[in-house]
Amino acid sequence: MNSSDVFYLCPTCFAALTQHEDNHAHRMIAVPILNLPLDQRRPLSDAQGHLLTQAPRWFVTLTFPLHAGRAG
Numbered sequence: 001m002n003s004s005d006v007f008y009l010c011p012t013c014f015a016a017l018t019q020h021e022d023n024h025a026h027r028m029i030a031v032p033i034l035n036l037p038l039d040q041r042r043p044l045s046d047a048q049g050h051l052l053t054q055a056p057r058w059f060v061t062l063t064f065p066l067h068a069g070r071a072g
């Protein structure tokens with residue numbers, strides 16, 4: 001994967017970097033920005049369409065995968 005296709009985000013302090021920082025104080029997640037389908041860019045919602053989060057699905061999936069699996 002081309003390094004420009006990914007950015008690295010710290011879900012603790014929200015530092016966003018284009019290159020992984022090995023000595024960052026918190027675990028960082030790699031976000032594949034060019035491969036995010038539309039449903040991954042939207043917040044989680046229930047079967048009736050009520051929003052469950054304000055964060056996009058990709059963020060919830062990478063930081064709280066158990067919660068992402070419960071929503072529709």
Ligand SMILES: [Zn+2]
Pocket residue numbers: 010011012013014015024025026
């Ligand atoms: Zn951090």
